[in-house]
Amino acid sequence: MDHFRSYSWLKRMLFVIAALTFISSSFLFLTPPGENIRIFLAKTVITTQHRDWAWIFVGAERRDQLVLEVQNLTEINSMEKQNLQAVKYNKDRSMESLVKVEDISGQFWKGKKMYVYDPRTIRVMVPAKQGEGERITSMVERTGAVAGVNGGGFNDPDGLGNGFAPIGAIMSGGEILYTDQEGSIPQHIVGFTKEGTLIIGKYSINELLKLNVTDAVSFYPRVIANGKPLITSGDGGWGRAPRTAVGQKADGTVIFIVIDGRQTHSVGATLKEVQDLFLAEGVINAGFLDGGASSEMVYNNELITKPSSRYGERRLPSAFLVFDHPEEVKVENVWKGLTTIDPGGAYDHPEFLKEQAEKKAKAPKTTPTPKPTATATPTPSVKPESSSDTTGKNGASNPPSGANGGTAKPSPSVKPETSPSASPNAGNQQGNGSTNTGAGAGSATGGTSSGASAEPKPSTAPANTTVPAGQQQGQSGTGNAPSGAPSPTPKAN
Structure with missing residues (x-):
């Protein structure tokens, strides 16, 4: 019991629900009174718009038997003339x-x-x-x-x-x-x-x-x-x-x-x-x-x-x-x-x-996430080196780079690379809608x-x-x- 009390409230609740479910299921499916209750519930569902759901209580075969019993009794009771x-x-x-x-x-x-x-x-x-x-x-x-x-x-x-x-x-x-x-x-x-x-x-x-x-x-x-x-x-x-x-x-x-x-x-x-x-x-x-x-x-x-x-x-x-x-x-x-x-x-x-319509209007609106577009990233251009002298430590001039300290030619600017072509299928995918047809069910x-x-x-x-x-x-x-x-x-x- 002390061990049970040490559980959080959520664990205790789940434990109680599981215990009640086990007890009620055992009663409904393993005892004669429970069977009578299930049959009563099945008969109640049979006379509604959702008779197919009666199998939950008695199974599909027994449900069909109950439907037939009701039909036969109705027919027999209707035949006597007044x-x-x-x-x-x-x-x-x-x-x-x-x-x-x-x-x-x-x-x-x-x-x-x-x-x-x-x-x-x-x-x-x-x-x-x-x-x-x-x-x-x-x-x-x-x-x-x-x-x-x-x-x-x-x-x-x-x-x-x-x-x-x-x-x-x-x-x-x-x-x-x-x-x-x-x-x-x-x-x-x-x-x-x-x-x-x-x-x-x-x-x-x-x-x-x-x-x-x-x-x-x-x-x-x-x-x-x-x-x-x-x-x-x-x-x-x-x-x-x-x-x-x-x-x-x-x-x-x-x-x-x-x-x-x-x-x-x-x-x-x-x-x-x-x-x-x-x-x-x-x-x-x-x-x-x-x-x-x-x-x-x-x-x-x-x-x-x-x-x-x-x-x-x-x-x-x-x-x-x-x-x-x-x-x-x-x-x-x-x-x-x-x-x-x-x-x-x-x-x-x-x-x-x-x-x-009212439910749809009250539902929170979600912002659709934009689809990523495939684009090429250009390579940045390289700036040309400056031809002017730079001052080194202690005020000494640093010679421009070049062989034997000679004057170096300015480096030509590097042209940016052309953007690679995007994949012909990238960014062009579209969802194909399918038509769902619902069927109405009815009975009086x-x-x-x-x-x-x-x-x-x-x-x-x-x-x-x-x-x-x-x-x-x-x-x-x-x-x-x-x-x-x-x-x-x-x-x-």
Whole structure:
């Protein structure tokens, strides 16, 4: 111990760090509880924009197994069709208000819960202009809505997408505004029928039209079906993250839940924690909307939750808004007639570009070192010797140099040597620039991803998404939505 105390503070600190690293690594990799923690962390990362990094906790092979498990569970839970007769609207109930908002909290999270007593007042809203998504506060203010939450997923390169490239389907007012699948292919759907019944699960566009679904977006997973909880063991497999979810009680009341995450005041919730909140309210059908950095709730023109994006509210392709007079709401199809959709990315994200410009301006400027130039140094000329006598010691004259003391001829001046030619390559080297092309990465999902992630590097514009041909009503789409095959795990933005 005395020997340890004799170490400098730096050595002691390094020793402590090494000891803690050894102890924590031994716990995580050599004990069953440690393994459970690593799997939980891997699942959390899998549902973000950076799912590939999950190998750090469990290895690449186990990571791929976890991704497949999540995909399979999502598909299985989406297949059961709903009993549309299970909802019995209580029309005699006095309506004190259109909506009611409450604070909710758990051990690791805080959020908001909003009751909507008449589900027919809920409509899907989309951006006001082509080429760019819209923030929920902007949608609410523009349309005069009472409240709103974020909706479906979207293609989100680098976690910096422009919010204009949806994944799946978008319906509003009975019209198909967007779909990236043909009408017979089932997609993950969260929507409402004309009567106000919440529909969650896998349905094709053709099925939705037959069920009189008027407003819908695409996202998942489903957690309650026909009164049955679908997560019966574990935490749901998606770790902790910001969440947005919707459920409906048997009397028709719709409940929206938004939970903050990836922040000091709120880490985030698991899927099962949200499922349990709904079960406590008597919800009979429930599922998730886009989460991660997209999660937010707006009420009375105020953002009442705290999105995890470092840029604040995100631009989004869809939202569920609540209106006093939903029959008066007109929703324009901003994707109509488009053949390609640019999802955006780091190369055109305004806040990101501004941030990078500010960092560049604050960075210390370095003076470039000048390159040496090869030049010849001339030999200095030799001055001619003076012909005048010089006085020696004791006043005696020193004879000029010459044979036998004769008068010496003045030495001729030596001409300077000519400068040697510089090497033909000297001083002429130039750096050849090479073009680096970055690639954008994206996912929605919710996605999303992304929030609490490493700063993305700027990239070149990703290739525009091509809209598949043969879509209903001439709608456009990306090619990344869930289809009849196992769907990719959505990434929280």
